[in-house]
Amino acid sequence: MSMQHSHTRGVSRRKLLASGMTAGAAAAMFGTGDRTVQAAVEGPGAAGIGEIPDTADLRRALYARPLPPGLPGRDYMPVEAPNSGMIPWKIMDGVKVFHLVAMEVWNEFCPGLKALCWGYNGMIHPVLEALQGERVRIYVTNRLPEATTTHWHGVYVPCGMDGLAGLTQKAIPPGETYMYEFNLVDHGTKMFHSHFDEMTQIGLGMTGLFIIHPRNPAPNRTVDRDFAIMLHEWRIDPGAWRPNPLEMTDFNVFTMNAKSFPATHPLVVRTGQKVRIRLGNLGPMDHHPIHLHNYSFQIVASDGGEYPPSAWQPATTVLVPVGTTRTVEFVASNPGDWAMHCHMTHHVMTQMGHNFPNMIGVKPGRLGHQMRKLLPDYMTMGQTGMGMTMGMPSIPNSAPMLGGKGPHGLIDMGGMFTILKVRDGITAYQDPGWYRNPPGELALNATAADMQRDGIDPRRIPAPVPGPSSPAASPEY
Numbered sequence: 329m330s331m332q333h334s335h336t337r338g339v340s341r342r343k344l345l346a347s348g349m350t351a352g353a354a355a356a357m358f359g360t361g362d363r364t365v366q367a368a369v370e371g372p373g374a375a376g377i378g379e380i381p382d383t384a385d386l387r388r389a390l391y392a393r394p395l396p397p398g399l400p401g402r403d404y405m406p407v408e409a410p411n412s413g414m415i416p417w418k419i420m421d422g423v424k425v426f427h428l429v430a431m432e433v434w435n436e437f438c439p440g441l442k443a444l445c446w447g448y449n450g451m452i453h454p455v456l457e458a459l460q461g462e463r464v465r466i467y468v469t470n471r472l473p474e475a476t477t478t479h480w481h482g483v484y485v486p487c488g489m490d491g492l493a494g495l496t497q498k499a500i501p502p503g504e505t506y507m508y509e510f511n512l513v514d515h516g517t518k519m520f521h522s523h524f525d526e527m528t529q530i531g532l533g534m535t536g537l538f539i540i541h542p543r544n545p546a547p548n549r550t551v552d553r554d555f556a557i558m559l560h561e562w563r564i565d566p567g568a569w570r571p572n573p574l575e576m577t578d579f580n581v582f583t584m585n586a587k588s589f590p591a592t593h594p595l596v597v598r599t600g601q602k603v604r605i606r607l608g609n610l611g612p613m614d615h616h617p618i619h620l621h622n623y624s625f626q627i628v629a630s631d632g633g634e635y636p637p638s639a640w641q642p643a644t645t646v647l648v649p650v651g652t653t654r655t656v657e658f659v660a661s662n663p664g665d666w667a668m669h670c671h672m673t674h675h676v677m678t679q680m681g682h683n684f685p686n687m688i689g690v691k692p693g694r695l696g697h698q699m700r701k702l703l704p705d706y707m708t709m710g711q712t713g714m715g716m717t718m719g720m721p722s723i724p725n726s727a728p729m730l731g732g733k734g735p736h737g738l739i740d741m742g743g744m745f746t747i748l749k750v751r752d753g754i755t756a757y758q759d760p761g762w763y764r765n766p767p768g769e770l771a772l773n774a775t776a777a778d779m780q781r782d783g784i785d786p787r788r789i790p791a792p793v794p795g796p797s798s799p800a801a802s803p804e805y
């Protein structure tokens with residue numbers, strides 16, 4: 329009762345109704361409706377512009393009668409998680425039941441590079457998917473050699489379900505199974521992760537997305553395609569088969585749903601479809617500015633919920649800081665193969681070593697030849713840049729730093745890189761191969777006639793600056 333008093337102070341029933349809250353929601357808030365989570369499903373957003381929404385209705389909904397469980401295809405359109413998988417569920421007595429098994433998982437990051445990670449149900453970053461208003465019961469079995477817990481990141485829950493070892497529950501010892509149960513009163517792109525020995529367990533991969541679809545989405549908030557991608561970073565020394573969770577700064581494997589390019593599966597969409605991409609980041613240390621070529625998208629939500637449309641932001645790069653999700657939406661109007669990647673240049677490389685002297689502009693002479701007498705694997709880093717020198721792995725269980733084959737040569741990217749493939753008229757979404765450019769729509773070698781037409785005189789193009797790489801100035805190593 330006192331909660332209701334404090335809630336209504338200064339906010340008249342008429343004002344709530346006038347602000348767009350439905351009569352049913354208002355009735356439930358005032359205790360006259362039947363007590364289901366309906367109030368929370370309809371209620372949030374009742375605050376006016378500039379008002380912080382009161383979440384007392386969410387709290388009440390935690391303890392109210394849940395709405396019926398949702399079914400994919402009928403009550404929500406399931407997300408697609410390229411290269412990843414969904415945690416299976418079943419409905420028991422009106423409750424959606426999941427079972428997470430924390431366990432070691434072999435993960436192939438890209439061809440040639442495998443490591444033994446920690447994840448759930450044989451997957452790294454699997455997806456939990458549910459519907460707002462339903463009740464979930466989530467078993468967590470610990471098959472790891474040390475204790476664990478599971479925290480529901482961004483999900484509104486009773487405190488004892490929050491999953492922080494020591495603070496809100498006992499850590500789950502190896503071999504034991506704990507049970508979490510709560511109503512899903514809010515919706516959004518949430519996450520889950522280990523909250524015990526986080527450095528080790530998150531560092532080894534124990535994170536996932538928790539997608540809660542809205543019970544009553546607004547008509548303009550539905551999309552044709554809904555992708556979910558979890559970002560992560562790892563330290564895996566060439567030849568090692570275990571990621572090193574002690575790493576704090578020098579990560580060398582960057583993944584989308586636990587894959588590095590060229591192993592990332594493309595996002596395949598039909599021209600004209602409205603596309604949503606949900607990006608989560610629970611990597612250990614780094615924020616990732618994810619850039620999509622060609623398109624300007626709207627940034628529409630975080631793990632805290634949907635932004636009001638007045639706060640949507642057009643952008644081509646969305647920063648996804650550690651511990652958050654960001655959701656972007658756009659209409660895929662332009663066919664092609666469009667890169668989507670982290671814009672940190674070292675995050676689109678795999679197993680990049682940084683402890684080389686900078687050889688750009690340096691003529692190494694016989695350095696490589698001399699060094700290989702001592703170190704057979706020695707390779708001098710490129711003196712004209714590194715674009716085409718990195719396709720070769722030399723150590724078992726290691727990956728080339730860059731590259732996958734493209735239609736026009738080596739794709740000089742690795743790591744946190746994938747491709748949005750937009751095609752006219754497709755009805756199935758398997759990889760359609762490479763985009764074929766219509767005539768006249770491909771950048772080509774300019775001819776002398778082209779340059780003459782536009783007044784470019786080849787004799788007046790500036791010559792290279794003389795430097796140490798010119799033969800006369802080169803120091804002999």
Ligand SMILES: [Cu+2]
Nearest residue numbers: 616670672675
């Ligand atoms: Cu990055």
